Amino acid sequence: DAGVTQSPTHLIKTRGQQVTLRCSPISGHKSVSWYQQVLGQGPQFIFQYYEKEERGRGNFPDRFSARQFPNYSSELNVNALLLGDSALYLCASSLVPGGGNTIYFGEGSWLTVV
């Protein structure tokens, strides 16, 4: 079975532009979460979606938005990109939310803002 898949793997954007990152969860998983990992730091929680509804949001500005589709895949959108948005964006999936379920991560999307 395929793991959590993310696209694109790498991308470069200019300040002020918009970016969309995509994530396909493991088959059968209905919960998807997004994390931002700046170089040298641990990942920071951005969003959690479950059954197409936002269930949790981290301390990120409104420039960050996300959605989950009926097939449980998800997109993360970031508007008005800043240099500080340069990071590895990780998607994670689990059967349902909660610590009782194993959370699997994708390999991430590297975003560089120039």
Add this chain to the structure above:
Amino acid sequence: AQTVTQSQPEMSVQEAETVTLSCTYDTSESDYYLFWYKQPPSRQMILVIRQEAYKQQNATENRFSVNFQKAAKSFSLKISDSQLGDAAMYFCATLSGGGADGLTFGKGTHLIIQP
């Protein structure tokens, strides 16, 4: 709010030896879980071990075990018989039982295995 502190930015161990990585946490939740994740140079986060806070027994997974001290809010990872493939960043993390706030990670410990 939850916080996780890893006080060792880098640790080095000889191959086949044992190493312990430290982690302390703070949470107001009564229902929570603790994790150790490994992040090799490929950057994919790999679950090493999970501990349910309501369980007193320390979790073990082959060469990996934890020392969970709930009152002290301490959750250390012991790696026995260290192997070259264990070299990676190790992150300690916590998650509330409901999970809506996502995983809270520490800053990580870079583990070096000396051949």
